[in-house]
Amino acid sequence: xxxxxxxxxxxxxxxxxxGPQNWWPADTPFEVMVGAxxxxxxxxxxxxxxxxCLKKARLxxxxxxxxxxxxxxADFIVxxxxxxxxxxxxxxxxxxxxxxxxxxQIQRQSLKPLRRNLLSVHGIxxxxxxxxxxxxxxxxxxxxxxxxxxxxxxxxxxxxxxxxENLRLSFESVLRPNVGMFNQYHALIVVxxxxxxxxxxxxxxxxxxxxxxxx
DNA sequence: ACCCAGGGTCATA
DNA sequence: TATGACCATGGG
Numbered sequence: 001x002x003x004x005x006x007x008x009x010x011x012x013x014x015x016x017x018x019g020p021q022n023w024w025p026a027d028t029p030f031e032v033m034v035g036a037x038x039x040x041x042x043x044x045x046x047x048x049x050x051x052x053c054l055k056k057a058r059l060x061x062x063x064x065x066x067x068x069x070x071x072x073x074a075d076f077i078v079x080x081x082x083x084x085x086x087x088x089x090x091x092x093x094x095x096x097x098x099x100x101x102x103x104x105q106i107q108r109q110s111l112k113p114l115r116r117n118l119l120s121v122h123g124i125x126x127x128x129x130x131x132x133x134x135x136x137x138x139x140x141x142x143x144x145x146x147x148x149x150x151x152x153x154x155x156x157x158x159x160x161x162x163x164x165e166n167l168r169l170s171f172e173s174v175l176r177p178n179v180g181m182f183n184q185y186h187a188l189i190v191v192x193x194x195x196x197x198x199x200x201x202x203x204x205x206x207x208x209x210x211x212x213x214x215x
Numbered sequence: 216a217c218c219c220a221g222g223g224t225c226a227t228a
Numbered sequence: 229t230a231t232g233a234c235c236a237t238g239g240g
Contacts, residue, residue: 040222046237047221081237085223125223145221190221 004174006157010208011181014188017207021187024135026051029103031060032136036128037089038080050080062094062102089123096121103137111139126164134186140177143186144168147193155211 001009026032031051039047053076054060059068074087096117100106106114111133118129126144133139144167153160158167175181192207206212 036221039220041220041235042222042237043220043239045220045239049238079237081220082222082235083237085235089223123223127222131221143221147221186221193221 003157007171007174010155010211011185011188013207013211014192015184018188018191021184021191023183023187024131026135028060029136030062030097033093033097033132034060034090036131036135037086037093037123038077040082040086040128042081047080050077050083053077053079062097065090065094066098085123092122093124107137111141114139115141126168130168134179134182138179140172140179140182142168142171142175142182144171145186145190147189148186151189151193155208 024032024035025048026035034054035047035051038050051060057076059065059073059076065073070087070091073090074083077083077086077090080086097103097106100117109117114137115129115133118124118132119126124132130141130143133141134143144164148167149158149160149162152158158170162170175185
């Protein structure tokens, strides 16, 4: 089977098993961006609690965050962990948004320079940038994360120590750039990873069992 | 008490 | 380029 067909097949098995995920859970694109920073190396549960605190304090906007002292901002996002670091990262994100003329202006940038610009923001690395591009701005990028590496290396479809860029480009070069499908695919990989593929012992019960080859 | 979760930066070799 | 240290909470 071709690589494209394998990736599509895996997508269809996951999609059938788990159904629509409706990512990213947020009221606005800005809230997606904030969530993408807050969820770095923590659980969505912890990040989500921090988002609730920010909303309750009416801080879920670039200008409101910009006008809040960094230490006060940190107090609202304690539950997300690394709160001092993440407060700085949120501030850097909001400064960048402001300098760039806001989200609607950013939407108009073409993908490659936009991605470069995002990566130049302090605290926004490749995965956070791609979360923002795909889930906040609706751009066709394939998000790579630890679950993606674990799942596809276990299925024997990628080398374990490949760079982020090479992985992303290899998915994007094989799959048709469909935003809705990329959105759902990454959500499925995460949901699946949280359930079964963390423990490789249970391949038999997994919806991808036919591909797992007894790893 | 330990481990990890929807990462990223910085210092060192 | 490639490791290692660091950031810090909450649930298992």
